[in-house]
Amino acid sequence: MTEQPDEYGVDSESTMDSERTVAELEDRWRRALADLDNLRKRYARELDRERADERGRVALAWLPVLDNLELALDHVQRDLSHDAGTLAQGLLAVRDQAIVVLSGLGYERYDETGVPFDPVRHEAVVARTEDKLPPGTVLEVLRAGYGDGKRQLRPAAVVVSAAPADQAE
Amino acid sequence: MTEQPDEYGVDSESTMDSERTVAELEDRWRRALADLDNLRKRYARELDRERADERGRVALAWLPVLDNLELALDHVQRDLSHDAGTLAQGLLAVRDQAIVVLSGLGYERYDETGVPFDPVRHEAVVARTEDKLPPGTVLEVLRAGYGDGKRQLRPAAVVVSAAPADQAE
Missing domain, CATH: 3.90.20.20 (GrpE nucleotide exchange factor, coiled-coil domain)
Structure with missing residues (x-):
């Protein structure tokens, strides 16, 4: 009323x-x-x-x-x-x-390799020395991620490239 | 402020x-x-x-x-x-x-048979004449239901007993 x-x-x-x-x-x-x-x-x-x-x-x-x-x-x-x-x-x-x-629901699956590591979309569980690709490249996806970065359900668990030890020094 | x-x-x-x-x-x-x-x-x-x-x-x-x-x-x-x-x-x-x-999530699964048909929790997809059980008894669950009646996700799809034709007349 x-x-x-x-x-x-x-x-x-x-x-x-x-x-x-x-x-x-x-x-x-x-x-x-x-x-x-x-x-x-x-x-x-x-x-x-x-x-x-x-x-x-x-x-x-x-x-x-x-x-x-x-x-x-x-x-x-x-x-x-x-x-x-x-x-x-x-x-x-x-x-x-x-x-x-x-x-x-708005959570697209992704599991691309060869892309630059993105801390929002990726979780690095293993680093592997790799001299053919730039450091910080996603080499392998162990578990797919879901989301678009803005609306992130779960990051992808990935293997990421690291510079060989002699280059890192 | x-x-x-x-x-x-x-x-x-x-x-x-x-x-x-x-x-x-x-x-x-x-x-x-x-x-x-x-x-x-x-x-x-x-x-x-x-x-x-x-x-x-x-x-x-x-x-x-x-x-x-x-x-x-x-x-x-x-x-x-x-x-x-x-x-x-x-x-x-x-x-x-x-x-x-x-x-x-609050949606308990259920698939009991022998219980009385409940229109909130059950969806009758088939009726079968049955003279050993009272009419309106759940004889078979074709697809489990989820929920507790108050918070219902999906009713169970069931086969329900019907009175034989001569009794129904």
Whole structure:
């Protein structure tokens, strides 16, 4: 039932009875404080709900990946004569599906080698001396990274080139 | 730099100069309106950030599942003499890990049979006449459900019992 702030309006004409002016201003002020309080409470509830909605949305996006993993497993367990290669083929599709889910959430997969090491996108787990490439080049990706640098889910774990010892001295 | 609402305090003693009272009340009111406006803007930003944080948190929880799926695949592709049964064994662990992730997010898996059909938790995809069990009993779970009824991610797809035709008439 509270009015919008812009509808309150200010009218301090000297012809107005000053006691009425004071009472009215106090009333406006109190209503603004009540609005402030209600807004705080409403936003706290909204924040909880938005967080839960987002959690559900993301979890739901992953369910088909789990479903397909289970379908592949059921298939194998019903007929154990399948060779591992055939099963692996089916599971590559599940893997690709998971990568599409991540991309849809804004986390693109990357695993390029030969690019300069970027501390935001890469985590160097091993350094290897290498004289054909400049130091600080990604030589190998041990675990793919996800994100675009700005919205980073996980850096790629990489092997990075180091200058040979005689050059480093 | 705005004061907290409870610190404003109201002082309408008649000894105060009424013009000063009016000016002060107007000032308080305007500050309350400014607070209201700032609060609106701040929450809009927070909402975006909280949503993105939650998205990242949930996506990150799933990454180890994908990592382990890939490890299992690498393992097979390096040595295709593995039998499908061994691979399936490893993948069951990946499946279980995914179920733990979902449970950690608040979506418990369920696939009980013999329980009464619950339209919130179950989706009947097939009805089967069955005279040993009361109608509306879950006979088979075709796809597991996730959630606790209040926070439901996905209902279970089930086969439900129906009364034989002669009883239904």
